[in-house]
Amino acid sequence: MIKFLDLEKVNNRFRAEIDERIKSILDKGWYLQGKWDKTFEEHFAKYCGVKHCIGCANGLDALNLIIKGYGFGTGDEIIVPANTYIASILAISENGCTPVLVEPDINTYNINPKLIEEKITSRTRAIMVVHLYGQAVKMEKIWELAKKYNLKIIEDSAQAHGAVYTPLCPSGTSPARGADAHRYYATYVKEFARKMRSEMTLQEVKLWQQIRNEQLGVKFRRQVAIDNKYIADFACLEKRLIIEVDGSQHVNNEADKIRTEYLEKENFRIIRLWNNDIDKNISGCIEYIKQELSICPPCGENGAERHKELLTQSAPLAGEVARSAKGGNRVGNLGDASGFSFYPGKNLGCMGDGGCVTTNDDELAAKIRALANYGSDRKYHHIYKGINSRLDEIQAAILDAKLPYLDKDNARRREIADYYCENIKNPKIITPLRPTDTSPARGADAHVWHIFPIRCEERDRLQKYLEENGIQTNIHYPTPPHKQGAYKEWENQSYPISEEIHRTELSLPISPVLTDEEVEMVVKVVNEWV
Numbered sequence: 038m039i040k041f042l043d044l045e046k047v048n049n050r051f052r053a054e055i056d057e058r059i060k061s062i063l064d065k066g067w068y069l070q071g072k073w074d075k076t077f078e079e080h081f082a083k084y085c086g087v088k089h090c091i092g093c094a095n096g097l098d099a100l101n102l103i104i105k106g107y108g109f110g111t112g113d114e115i116i117v118p119a120n121t122y123i124a125s126i127l128a129i130s131e132n133g134c135t136p137v138l139v140e141p142d143i144n145t146y147n148i149n150p151k152l153i154e155e156k157i158t159s160r161t162r163a164i165m166v167v168h169l170y171g172q173a174v175k176m177e178k179i180w181e182l183a184k185k186y187n188l189k190i191i192e193d194s195a196q197a198h199g200a201v202y203t204p205l206c207p208s209g210t211s212p213a214r215g216a217d218a219h220r221y222y223a224t225y226v227k228e229f230a231r232k233m234r235s236e237m238t239l240q241e242v243k244l245w246q247q248i249r250n251e252q253l254g255v256k257f258r259r260q261v262a263i264d265n266k267y268i269a270d271f272a273c274l275e276k277r278l279i280i281e282v283d284g285s286q287h288v289n290n291e292a293d294k295i296r297t298e299y300l301e302k303e304n305f306r307i308i309r310l311w312n313n314d315i316d317k318n319i320s321g322c323i324e325y326i327k328q329e330l331s332i333c334p335p336c337g338e339n340g341a342e343r344h345k346e347l348l349t350q351s352a353p354l355a356g357e358v359a360r361s362a363k364g365g366n367r368v369g370n371l372g373d374a375s376g377f378s379f380y381p382g383k384n385l386g387c388m389g390d391g392g393c394v395t396t397n398d399d400e401l402a403a404k405i406r407a408l409a410n411y412g413s414d415r416k417y418h419h420i421y422k423g424i425n426s427r428l429d430e431i432q433a434a435i436l437d438a439k440l441p442y443l444d445k446d447n448a449r450r451r452e453i454a455d456y457y458c459e460n461i462k463n464p465k466i467i468t469p470l471r472p473t474d475t476s477p478a479r480g481a482d483a484h485v486w487h488i489f490p491i492r493c494e495e496r497d498r499l500q501k502y503l504e505e506n507g508i509q510t511n512i513h514y515p516t517p518p519h520k521q522g523a524y525k526e527w528e529n530q531s532y533p534i535s536e537e538i539h540r541t542e543l544s545l546p547i548s549p550v551l552t553d554e555e556v557e558m559v560v561k562v563v564n565e566w567v
């Protein structure tokens with residue numbers, strides 16, 4: 038039998054280290070809010086690229102604590118996708134707020150950003166995005182709406198540990214970007230350009246002024262996205278010339294080596310200018326740039342066409358998000374605050390319940406830390422009506438042992454998803470679109486494939502057939518939240534796209550410990566179904 042998820046096998050890979058850590062905790066006799074909690078929080082914050090990570094008891098509490106932390110309550114509305122695991126919605130209603138459901142996009146299964154604005158009222162306080170099945174939500178429109186209506190963005194990242202979202206580079210010419218991207222561009226680029234400018238080093242400012250003053254006969258731009266992959270400090274796309282400032286930093290950096298390889302393969306030439314040279318010999322630097330410019334672009338006869346294409350494709354990447362990670366940010370760092378679950382079956386799972394909140398907001402972080410500990414900022418001093426929701430030492434130590442392997446596990450999940458997408462040919466089955474199928478700008482790492490969802494009109498018959506042929510599957514989820522007994526008040530509401538997903542979805546096994554033979558077997562059996 039190919040198990041849907043073989044947790045024993047997943048965790049046995051870390052057995053020795055986990056045994057050792059648990060033993061040390063037992064030896065020491067310290068079970069809560071100790072060394073491991075602190076260590077894991079620091080490591081996970083760093084992994085997500087955020088300032089704060091606050092461990093808590095589970096994913097539902099993480100969302101609950103965020104909503105409490107913002108002080109949202111009765112009368113406040115929070116927008117949330119109609120097809121999500123019910124916990125996202127429970128966290129909202131638990132606080133007395135009203136969940137306002139929005140239909141998903143059938144291609145991504147995530148909230149459809151185009152349908153959000155019509156649901157915003159004067160009572161709306163936040164948009165909760167759920168990176169369902171492991172795929173990061175398309176964020177541009179959501180950032181725009183949050184800004185326009187002064188709303189908080191709460192991420193439910195319970196299913197997407199490690200997914201990287203790369204914002205689109207709006208230009209209006211690329212079909213993948215479209216009109217939404219244009220609005221985003223208009224709203225944000227100017228603002229972030231100003232921010233980037235204020236972040237420029239003295240040498241960058243000096244060089245930029247000189248480049249602009251000189252009659253170079255070509256157009257240079259700052260912070261240019263190259264092929265939607267990398268940001269160059271300065272670039273002349275027409276001549277395929279990139280200037281990097283503070284060359285020593287670029288030369289010694291591993292990420293920059295990979296970038297250089299890519300750029301050189303794509304026929305870009307890179308000039309590296311040392312800060313010292315810009316300080317002491319700016320005219321020499323300009324001379325150097327001029328010399329390089331006098332060399333014809335090295336891409337031969339098709340140069341003009343290729344350059345035109347590049348010029349329309351590349352625009353400054355908007356947002357500090359993009360700038361901070363040179364191309365993308367992980368989930369947990371795409372909104373104002375994010376909730377994670379470490380339920381055992383998650384991409385990063387513990388051996389019981391666990392969760393955390395990530396945020397860059399110092400004030401919110403301090404409040405959530407207190408709220409999760411009986412509302413107390415120090416022992417026996419209670420400033421809020423808090424709850425008890427803590428990540429215990431054993432779970433934190435386990436998570437910390439597993440975290441270094443998360444990216445590798447996610448890469449294996451992507452490999453399996455690619456194999457499924459390319460080889461499942463049964464016409465009765467709809468395989469999911471990969472991020473690269475729908476929008477190349479976002480890249481494959483926008484999906485960490487917590488779930489591999491297929492759709493099938495005869496889902497139940499297919500599930501039975503797979504079970505009979507040794508393949509365990511699951512359904513995520515059989516009943517949409519608005520049809521659950523817990524929300525009787527919604528029973529007459531209709532969300533046809535959500536309902537369609539819940540009626541037809543079937544999850545195939547996908548886990549980092551599946552062997553190639555098992556994956557091939559799944560495909561074979563699925564393809565043989567009639």
Ligand SMILES: Cc1ncc(COP(=O)(O)O)c(C=O)c1O
Pocket residue numbers: 095096097098121122124125167193195196377378379380390391392
């Ligand atoms: C999307 C989503 N949100 C929230 C949760 C809640 O997490 P937990 O089970 O840790 O409370 C889950 C858990 O399955 C989930 O899938």
